[in-house]
Amino acid sequence: MLRIIICILVLGALGWAGFFNRQQPLSWSDNERATIASLRLADEKTLLQNVIHTGNTVWDDVAAAKLGQQLFFDNQLSKNQAVSCATCHQPSEGFADPQALSIGISTTKRHSPSLLGAAFSPWFFWDGRADSLWAQALGPLEDPAEHGANRLQLAKLIATKYKPQYQAIFGPISDFNHLASHATPLSDNPLWRNNWQRMSVTDQDAVNQVFANIGKSLAAYQSRLIPSPSRFDKFAAQLLTQGSSDILNRTEQQGLKLFISEEKGQCIRCHNGPFLTNNDFQVTGIKDPRLPLGSGRLEGITIALNSEFNCRSPYSSTQDKDTECLELDYAKSSGDELNFAFKVPTLRNISQTAPYMHNGSFDNLQQVLHFYTRAKSQYSDTDVESKRDTSTLSKQSVTHLDIEPLALASEQLIQLEAFLNTLTSPINLDDTWLKKPN
Ligand code: HEC
Ligand code: HEC
Structure with missing residues (x-):
């Protein structure tokens, strides 16, 4: 009997603790706050100052x-x-x-x-x-x-x-x-x-x-297709000014915490800044359906350097190609890390853009997240072999991977997905811009 009473008391105490824990707002360290601030969409004026419009003098006309x-x-x-x-x-x-x-x-x-x-x-x-x-x-x-x-x-x-x-x-x-x-x-x-x-x-x-x-x-x-602030941005604004916010529910906030954690989710390593991309190319092991010809960034940069319409071409309206084409001039064009590397996509409005990845191989966000927990390359050894045999690009292999399997529980994947869904918002434009004009 005594045992039963103790059990009831212990379970009750645990239950209350869990309940209080769920009610408590999550706390955020200074580092976390700084990271959250860096993911926020700035106001429109500040954003437009960051548009990259190399070679196009009519970009804002x-x-x-x-x-x-x-x-x-x-x-x-x-x-x-x-x-x-x-x-x-x-x-x-x-x-x-x-x-x-x-x-x-x-x-x-x-x-x-x-x-x-x-x-x-x-x-x-x-x-x-x-x-x-x-x-x-x-x-x-x-x-x-x-x-x-x-x-x-x-x-x-x-x-x-x-x-x-x-x-x-x-x-x-x-x-x-x-x-x-x-x-x-x-x-x-x-x-x-x-x-x-x-x-x-x-x-x-x-x-x-x-x-x-x-x-x-x-x-x-x-250049005008910019989203308006999403629920995440509104949460971030309130958190940063008032110290806490319940604009995102607890599950969504836990997802955000995982997303920005360098140890747990690690998403922030590549998906950072207001558009949740580092604008770089990374090897995740997602297979290019064009194999054995396609090789991601390694092939892409070669094409860009030889393009008849690149920054250095006569059709680029740059005043001074030596100072305005630095991105092209200094782009890395060789190295294992470019092989099978693909552009890190934006995660803005990600809930609207299924299926996912450059080969469209994942139907929903749970499948993407599940992939990150395994991080097993979609390439098989035979792909690598055939690539070696047929391609003119030497030293082909998928030995370089930029990700490692994440130890995330299924509950954490649900939290991450809930956070990703808070990044959706209408485009910051009058509807007349979003359809065929009369
Ligand atoms: C090492 C860099 C890196 C890390 C870390 C990373 N991603 Fe990605 N992510 C990418 C790249 C690159 C792609 C595109 C891959 C492809 O299509 O070949 C991508 C694609 C995605 C997509 C699909 C987007 C679309 O439009 O198809 C989602 C969603 C996503 N990542 C979410 C996450 C989440 C959540 C995390 C953390 C658990 C994460 N990523 C960690 C680089 C990264
Ligand atoms: C038949 C389908 C199709 C049509 C039509 C099409 N696109 Fe695309 N677009 C794609 C695909 C697929 C990709 C990715 C191709 C790749 O990376 O090899 C892409 C890539 C892009 C990108 C690159 C985005 C990024 O972040 O890297 C832009 C910008 C774009 N398209 C704009 C346009 C414009 C402007 C037009 C009309 C002139 C157009 N597309 C017509 C399918 C299409």
Whole structure:
């Protein structure tokens, strides 16, 4: 009997302690507070000062953003008149798309990333093969699996359909009437390539200039795609001014604590700053479906250095290439840590952008988090072998991994997911910007 009474008393005391513990606000150290402050979205004015707009003098011009919006939603910028940027970057899906591998003219090789906060990044694509937001846009337009268009077709479209808007921003445009209908130096279509080779250098240059300006207008539009403060940002603001906050519930706060812990979650090592990315490339062992050809950042930086539209190109409106192209000039272009490294994506509005990873291989956040607890590379030994045999890039291996398995219990994964869901908020723009303009 006595034993039973003791048991009841002990259990009761434990129960109360647990109850009080649940009610107590979590305490935050000075270090944790400083980290939380660094993850907060700044006010709009401060944020805009951090937009990276190398080579694009119209990045904050409203007329250019409006033209960019029209182009973003226009199906005529494609081979079959049925694909636009919005096909794979849908406003309702956090400007990503619900397919594992996006579908344009045909199926692409990677998953579509979110465009929120893209303007704060120095490198674009999962492998960073473009060094500016404007140069990035030129890729999908001529990619046979995406828009499948060619630059002459697009220059002609601008010279007819968009002439007044274009001229108001960039000055006079030729009508290109004396040229064939389709031409580009980059195509598997021999007719389009021949047409390009037959053009004079002056005509090629004029077409390239319009093509680059299409990219700059699209970049001006995308530079406005910034989220408004989410529940996390509101929590952070209150915590930092008032010392505590219950805007996030206890589970969400525990998730945040794990996220910023260097020992436990370790997420902060790579997902940091207001867009929760270090803008760098890391090896997590997520497999590139393009194997054995794709090799992540190692391949991406080589393409960027040789791109006809990079920071050093004549189409980049930089005043002084020696001081403005430092990011490109100093980019690391060799080393094991670049092999199979992919861009750390933003986690803003992450609840809207499933599936996840550059190959779209995880359907939901629990699967992503579960992956981090195992951190087992998706590459098999045979992949590594075949890569060694067939690739011209030597010393291929996935021996370099930037993550190690995390010792997290299933309850902690639920807490992390709850925190990730607090990073979603509407885009800080009038609805008229988020759809095809009339
Ligand atoms: C057919 C689907 C599709 C279309 C159409 C498309 N994209 Fe993408 N977009 C993708 C995929 C897939 C990626 C990732 C490709 C890669 O990394 O190799 C991507 C990457 C991007 C990125 C890089 C984001 C980052 O953070 O690195 C930007 C910006 C972007 N697209 C903007 C655009 C614009 C602007 C257009 C229209 C000109 C466009 N996309 C058309 C599917 C598409
Ligand atoms: C060593 C750097 C690193 C660490 C640490 C890290 N991540 Fe990532 N994360 C990445 C990279 C790189 C990708 C993209 C991988 C790919 O697609 O190949 C990614 C992808 C993701 C994605 C999918 C995003 C999308 O749009 O597809 C989520 C969600 C995510 N990480 C959350 C976390 C969380 C939560 C933690 C902590 C438990 C964490 N990450 C730790 C580098 C890291």
